[in-house]
Structures are given as C-alpha cells and as structure tokens.
Amino acid sequence: MKLSNSISLSIVIPTLNEADGIGDLLEYIKANSSPKNIKEIIVVDGGSTDGTPILAKTLGAKTISSEMGRAKQMNKGAELATGHVLYFLHADTYPPKDFDVFILNAVHHNISSGCFRMKFDTSKKFLRFFAWFSRINNRLCRGGDQSLFILKDLFRKTGGFNEKYIIYEDTEFIARLYKTTKFKVLPQHVVTSARKYEEIGTFKLQYHFGIIHLKNLLGVGPDQLYRYYKKNIAS
16 A cells, blocks of 8 residues: 555654663664654653663664653653654564554554554563463553554543553553554564563563553552562562
C-alpha cells in the first residue's frame, strides 16, 4: 500500500545511562526504516552520567533533558514531537524491519493505537513461553517492551502517561487505551533485551512482575507498586 507523505512518525526513546546500546539502536533504526516516514528520533534523557545524550546527538537524534522517570520523559518527548504518530520505544528494544511501514499502514486502516508482538533476545524456553502471550490482544498481555504507537491527537486527548507511576506507566496507559479506542497488536515482533532477567534471575523476576500485575488489578496505587518494585527488584 502506498503511504501518504503527509503522515510521519516521531520516535520517542527514554534513556538513562544507555551509552553501551543507544548507538547500535539508532543505527539499526536508520537501516531498517525509510527516512521519508520518520519525522524525527527524540532521545529524552533522564540524567545520564555516561554520555548517552552526546552519543545520541552525534548519531542524528534530537536530544532533550527531562526529570528522571519514564512517564515524565515520554510525556516531554511527546510534547515536543512534530510527527502525526508517536512511537514509544525502549532503549533496549529493536523494532522489526520496516516497522515504520507497518505502523503507518495500520494508521491508514483507522488504527489509532497499538503495538507489536515481542520476543526476547534469548533462547530460554521460559521467556519464550511468556513472550508468546504478547500476540493476544488483551490488556493483561501488554507491556512497554512491546513498544507503543499512537496518534498524537489521541495521546493528547487521553492525557498521556500518568506521571504518578514510576514503574508500570506503559501498562497503565495502555489499559486506558483499551477502554477508549480499538487497540491493535501487529503480527511482527520487536526483540527486547533479557538483561534484567539474567541479572536478577528468570523465575524470580517473572514472579515479582506477576505480583505487580496482580496488585494493580486489585487496585493498588502507583506508590505501593513502586515500593514493591524497589524492595524486590531494584534493590
């Protein structure tokens, strides 16, 4: 399908000390998308001390500073974005080749928000099993690592990310989108890093993520979710 040149994509990447990987990601994005579809790549840095913003700027990204916290960083990136469609991408997640075409095709078919399926960069069967569920179009199967595209106008109307959430900001926002719009899971896969699972332990981390999901379903607020995360995962 031929895409209209009038619709463009703004990619927003929140970062904090991602110098080891941000260069590879930016080069990958350029090599696997069409320049005519990408209005800009905005790297929103939350206070890196390893030179992440300088490296990103050297590679052609717009770099801006923000208070630490992914919700705050992504909201600031969205505020300054000039594209018609926002694409939020984590710094350790690689979108599929031609992701820009897939997203813009979805928009042309009246899809206002969505994500891709997900794979981990590991052969561990346990993680491959959990990644399989990312194909199911249910809010319980959503997460930020799957990336998120959304029309900028819809982002504004829904209020964007809730900055009270230090963690779980992606899932909370997507849950709201499921209530207000038709959310689409595209059949292609992003590939995300399993580094945190390797650092903490696969079963242990998945258990704690499951508890966080359960607490959220039971109505636990953002402060309590963060305290649990800080105690059991970040410590």
